[in-house]
Amino acid sequence: MSALRLDVRKTYKLYIGGNFVRSESGRSLPAPSPSGGLLDNFCHASRKDLRDAVAAARAAADGWAKKSAYLRGQILYRAAEMLEDRAAAMTEEIARSTSAAPAQARAEVDLAIDRLVYFAGWTDKFAQVFGAVNPVASSHFNFTIPEPTGVVAALAPDEPSLLPLISLAAPAVLMGNSVVLVASEKFPLPALTLAEVLATSDLPGGVVNILAGRRGELISPLAGHLDINAIVNASRVEETHRALQAGTAVNLKRYAARSLTAEDWFTDAAENPYWIADTVEFKTVWHPIGL
Amino acid sequence: MMPQTLAAPRQMPSIRERVPTIDQVTVEERAASFAKRSIKTAAKLAGLKMTVSMMDITSLEGKDTPGRIAYLCRKALQPIAPKYESPSCAAVCVYPNMVRHARHFLGQRSAVRIASVATAFPSGQYPLRTRLEETRRALGDGADEIDMVINRGAFLAGEYNRMFDEIAAVKAVCGATHLKVILETGELVTYDNVRLASQIAMEAGGDFIKTSTGKIQPAATMPVTLVMLEAIRDYFFATGLRIGMKPAGGIRTAKQALAYLVMVKETLGDDWLTPDLFRIGASTLLNDVLMQIVKTVDGNYQSADYFSLS
Numbered sequence: 346m347s348a349l350r351l352d353v354r355k356t357y358k359l360y361i362g363g364n365f366v367r368s369e370s371g372r373s374l375p376a377p378s379p380s381g382g383l384l385d386n387f388c389h390a391s392r393k394d395l396r397d398a399v400a401a402a403r404a405a406a407d408g409w410a411k412k413s414a415y416l417r418g419q420i421l422y423r424a425a426e427m428l429e430d431r432a433a434a435m436t437e438e439i440a441r442s443t444s445a446a447p448a449q450a451r452a453e454v455d456l457a458i459d460r461l462v463y464f465a466g467w468t469d470k471f472a473q474v475f476g477a478v479n480p481v482a483s484s485h486f487n488f489t490i491p492e493p494t495g496v497v498a499a500l501a502p503d504e505p506s507l508l509p510l511i512s513l514a515a516p517a518v519l520m521g522n523s524v525v526l527v528a529s530e531k532f533p534l535p536a537l538t539l540a541e542v543l544a545t546s547d548l549p550g551g552v553v554n555i556l557a558g559r560r561g562e563l564i565s566p567l568a569g570h571l572d573i574n575a576i577v578n579a580s581r582v583e584e585t586h587r588a589l590q591a592g593t594a595v596n597l598k599r600y601a602a603r604s605l606t607a608e609d610w611f612t613d614a615a616e617n618p619y620w621i622a623d624t625v626e627f628k629t630v631w632h633p634i635g636l
Numbered sequence: 637m638m639p640q641t642l643a644a645p646r647q648m649p650s651i652r653e654r655v656p657t658i659d660q661v662t663v664e665e666r667a668a669s670f671a672k673r674s675i676k677t678a679a680k681l682a683g684l685k686m687t688v689s690m691m692d693i694t695s696l697e698g699k700d701t702p703g704r705i706a707y708l709c710r711k712a713l714q715p716i717a718p719k720y721e722s723p724s725c726a727a728v729c730v731y732p733n734m735v736r737h738a739r740h741f742l743g744q745r746s747a748v749r750i751a752s753v754a755t756a757f758p759s760g761q762y763p764l765r766t767r768l769e770e771t772r773r774a775l776g777d778g779a780d781e782i783d784m785v786i787n788r789g790a791f792l793a794g795e796y797n798r799m800f801d802e803i804a805a806v807k808a809v810c811g812a813t814h815l816k817v818i819l820e821t822g823e824l825v826t827y828d829n830v831r832l833a834s835q836i837a838m839e840a841g842g843d844f845i846k847t848s849t850g851k852i853q854p855a856a857t858m859p860v861t862l863v864m865l866e867a868i869r870d871y872f873f874a875t876g877l878r879i880g881m882k883p884a885g886g887i888r889t890a891k892q893a894l895a896y897l898v899m900v901k902e903t904l905g906d907d908w909l910t911p912d913l914f915r916i917g918a919s920t921l922l923n924d925v926l927m928q929i930v931k932t933v934d935g936n937y938q939s940a941d942y943f944s945l946s
Contacts (some may be wrong), residue, residue: 396937405942572939595936 357387357533359541359557360395360540362401363550367394374558376534387533390558392566398554399572402523404498405551410493410521417519421465424546431542435507438538443506446498450556456611457511463616464515471520471621479629486632488554490592491625493521495574500560500589502579504607506532509579510539512605512615514553517624525554525568533557550564568592575599575624599623603607609612651796655835656852656870658827658863670902671895673712680894681863681932686714686909687893687925689723692751692882692917695730696850702737705730709741711944712748716926720933721845725922726911727751727781732774739778752779755806758820759847760785764802773810781814782806783851788823789832799833800840807841816882816915817842821860822852834867844880850917853927858899865903878907884917892920900933920946 356373367373372389390398409417428435432454439450441636471489479487487552499513505636506529528536540555564585567573569592574590576598586602593600601623605614657783665822675683695708705728711898712725727749730738735752742748752774756762771782784806790798807815817837823831837845848855868879881900887893893916900908908914927938 399937566937569936570939571936571942596939596942 347470351519355385357385357557358540359388359390359398360537360544360555361394362404362554363544364393365544366397366541368477368558369397370373371597372558375429376442376443384441387557389397390556390563392562394556395563395570398525398556399496399498399551399570401551402495402525405549406521406523409518409523409549409552414472415630417521418465418468420467420547421461421515423460424543424548425461425465427546428454428461428539429540430537432458433543435538438535438575439506442532442534443504443606445505446623453505453611454505454552454585457507460508460511461515461614464511464519465563467516467618467621468519471618471625474618475622476627481631484634486634487629488632489627489629491520491622492628493517494524494624494626495549496525496572497522497575497577497624498525498588499528500527500572500575500580500585501529501536501579502581502605502607502610503531504604505610506535507539508615509603509605510536512610512620513577516553516618516620517575518548519620520625522575522624523552523554525556525567525573527560527563528555528557530558530560534544534607544617564588565592569595571596573598577603577623579603579622637828643874643881643902643943651836651839652832655828655832659830660859662826663827663862664859666679667862667899670858670862670899672894672900674772675894675898676933680771681929683894684925684929684932685722685898686891686897687916688725688892688922688929690911690915691725691925692727692729692884692915693725693922694816694850694884694917694919695728695734700731700734700751702740704879705737706741709748711922713742713746714809714924716929721925722926722929724732724748726777729753729783729917731757732770733776735774735779744778749780750778751781751783752777753783753785753818755778755784757785757818758851761789764805767802767915768809771806775810775813779813780892781816782810783816783818783846785818785820786833786837788820791824791829791836796832796836800836803837803840803842814843814880815841815879816844816846816847818884819847819864820849821847821856821864822854827859827863830863831867834838834864835871838867838871838877838879842879844882844915846882846884846915846917848883848885848917850885852918853886856883856887856896859907860906862899862903865900868908869904878913880891880913880915881908881917887916887918888919888920888924893925922946 356367368388368390371384376384434452435454439449476487481487497517568589583603687896712728716722724747729751738750754771754774755767819833
């Protein structure tokens with residue numbers, strides 16, 4: 346062991362289509378520690394990376410939606426297992442990025458794992474609970490079933506740095522949507538570490554894509570992107586909220602705001618099954634029955 | 637008395653000797669360099685529209701029906717809403733049996749030409765008599781252009797004269813009608829062969845040389861197209877004749893198409909940047925180009941949901 350060993354500094358990559366890629370723009374940004382020092386560098390996504398991420402999400406959406414609900418649940422559960430496996434690393438990542446105490450960071454990781462398991466359970470229950478067989482006055486079976494809306498873009502809040510990622514991505518992914526997650530600008534490293542967990546979790550490439558960088562560059566192309574079917578926004582910046590809502594008019598995207606305080610993300614409020622309904626389309630089918 | 641040395645009888649060099657060989661490394665590096673140009677905004681939009689105007693949109697499937705061909709023709713005539721000011725495509729490319737349906741839909745006078753594959757497309761492995769008959773039928777049904785396949789079996793067996801004669805025979809049937817000669821470069825294996833086959837096709841009377849049928853992988857690639865473009869350039873210097881080029885198959889994105897345009901411009905010059913001398917054969921490319929046009933004009937990234945089926 347030598348004290349002279351050089352640091353091996355990591356450059357965190359974007360997670361697009363199951364691959365860890367540098368930004369198309371070649372840019373990176375330093376991730377500062379709470380005290381102002383340099384933690385590591387991370388890739389600075391451009392709007393073309395957003396374009397690529399949406400293309401990857403679109404390519405993955407169909408296959409993911411066709412997997413059985415049971416299998417999607419198994420895969421999400423596997424993601425929870427992998428996070429459990431890497432809980433120590435994730436704790437360390439949160440603690441060094443934010444000013445959270447190690448115990449507090451560990452509590453967040455534990456809750457994130459539990460929450461992933463919780464949402465994994467909903468995959469084969471949502472249609473049961475939220476779908477319906479409707480009474481109609483003719484000789485038809487009439488039933489209402491949820492289907493994924495397609496590609497969902499989600500914007501994470503700054504704090505906490507891990508929990509909201511689960512609460513934003515899991516409700517969309519569990520029903521067969523694919524997600525482009527825009528990490529916090531302030532604390533991107535836990536999100537990019539989560540990408541490394543997801544990459545080893547049997548989740549098909551492209552089902553979750555994670556971008557980091559400057560929000561301001563991504564909001565406008567994201568809002569106007571015609572191939573994004575829904576936006577879930579957990580940023581509480583009023584300007585962002587308005588810019589995104591304006592963009593939804595272009596192709597009638599669904600829009601859901603998650604206006605939670607940092608403390609709220611630790612409560613049941615962030616395990617709301619109605620959040621799943623925000624990124625599904627309910628289809629009602631009339632099926633004739635014989636006389 | 638010294639015995640007089642007799643000069644060897646003069647012979648025409650064989651075509652194999654007249655055609656230069658290709659340096660694989662150089663041609664691949666040079667071809668790759670064309671994809672590195674930065675083409676933005678106004679130049680990009682102009683390039684995209686030029687791509688549309690040079691496109692032979694293609695449907696060569698067993699499941700082609702008159703309805704599908706009518707749809708193809710409609711798309712070729714008016715690829716996208718008029719406000720984007722896109723030109724129509726150069727041609728539709730169909731099987732001989734579909735020519736009359738395309739003609740019926742497009743009428744006798746149309747901005748969109750009808751190209752028919754012929755001569756036992758895609759294999760070419762049928763008797764010459766039936767191949768010529770097929771060509772005659774396609775012409776009789778109203779084809780404006782014939783895309784023939786060469787006899788790769790003959791070429792690879794070294795029967796260059798036979799290949800030449802067959803192309804010449806098809807050209808004789810075509811008369812003034814444009815003849816595109818498909819080399820099917822994916823089956824010719826080496827760049828030397830591609831260069832040689834290009835030379836034979838041009839000398840035998842082909843108006844265009846075309847890379848591929850689209851049924852064999854690899855289809856059109858940048859290096860193969862560059863080899864053919866250089867053959868066209870040298871043929872022009874030798875004879876003054878302008879032969880057209882049509883890469884086909886494997887060009888799926890607008891970005892690729894722009895790189896091909898750059899390659900044509902930098903190898904043959906602006907003279908060749910016209911649908912009369914350069915075409916791109918493709919089926920899925922058109923939608924990507926249209927998406928890029930709309931993106932450039934409207935500013936939003938587009939979704940395939942808003943474009944017609946390709």
